[in-house]
Amino acid sequence: MNFQGYRRPEGSVGIRNHMLILPTVICACETASRIAARVKGAATFTHQHGCAQIGQDMEQTFRTLAGIGCNPNVAATLIIGLGCETIGAEKILKAIEREGKPVEMLNIQDEHGTRRTIEKGVAIAKRMANSVVKTKREQCDVSELVVGLECGGSDVTSGIAANPALGVASDMIIKEGGTTILSETTELIGAEHIIAKRASTPRVGNRIYEIVKRMEQRIKAMGVDFIGAQPTPGNIKGGLTTIEEKSLGCIFKAGTAQIKEVLEYGEKPSKKGLVIMDTPGQDVESMTGMIAGGAQLIAFTTGQGTPVGSVIAPVIKITGNPRTYRTMRENIDVNAGTIIDGKETIEQVGKRIFNEIMRAASGKRTKAESLGHHEFAINRIGPTL
Helix, strand or coil: CEEEEEECCCCCEECCCEEEEEECCHHHHHHHHHHHHCCCCEEECCCCCCCCCCHHHHHHHHHHHHHHHHCCCEEEEEEEECCCCCCCHHHHHHHHHHCCCCEEEEECCCCCCHHHHHHHHHHHHHHHHHHHCCCCCEEEEHHHCEEEEEECCCCHHHHHHHHHHHHHHHHHHHHCCCEEEECCHHHCCCCHHHHHCCECCHHHHHHHHHHHHHHHHHHHHCCCCCCCCCCCHHHHHCCCCCHHHHHHHHHHHHCCCCEEEEECCCCCCCCCEEEEECCCCCHHHHHHHHHHCCCCEEEEECCCCCCCCCCCCCEEEEECCHHHHHHCCCCCCEECHHHHCCCCCHHHHHHHHHHHHHHHHCCCCCHHHHCCCCCCCCCCCCCCC
């Protein structure tokens, strides 16, 4: 099975061809946005991180920013730093260079301010963009795909229809040699013993229990119950009354394959097949982690309806709720509500989702892309100092 992708000089395969303007810190985001606005085809994002962070929290933000620059959908990157931040532009530059990808950097302080940085940045970005547009799609194998599995705005139809159908598509990708990432650790709570039985080794099984316990400890350390955040008010409105109910539906996205490894947030898979990434249940933070880990595409199920997308990876929206498909059709790519209506089987819809993934991988724009949804958020595990 093949798709039409962009083969990069370092060996990775992208399904989009972005020239990225990457701000290292919140103080550089406005400058990066102004550069991107003047360069046709340039992509950028804003975030509030990059400074006053320490320890694992700082390492996670660095890993995420560097991983975004290394994503196969990114053909070239211009890093915009401030010059005095904790996570400096030089460090991210070196990480992207190690992957063999085209990358340059500017520091606002070194360039003597915003306007000079913008002028110089626009010149560099235009040169890079002119090179990027020359890259042509070519035939690539499904084994080159890394697909993130996400759910948001879940309701009872998610666990009954959309998630099981996405699980069928996940199994099809893995059968062809590709990789899928199951995320959202909070939505493994109460179902970890079920998913751990599918671990390829005892060590992988132990890691599943480890990330769930770590998440539970973080919640307990705050001295509060997480009811109201998980399940969310929308989940409860949609018929999900406990985190266990939500988790039992969530894990269906992972199909039936063995779990090969467990990754930290933003970490790149070292194995093919089904892997788990330790992310929060918050949709955009979870997607960002998987994209930083190399996912070229996100398959996203939603019962209540969630419009979010990504600046780097196409996001395919799938709903198992026939009403949501009718009311939010402009946001939904795949109607899995036909399972609820008795018109199709889970397997039939799973094959449709797989085909939609292949079309998107070859260049078909998703609804989120067409609507300009470019949400971006990095998970935090520590306070701002």
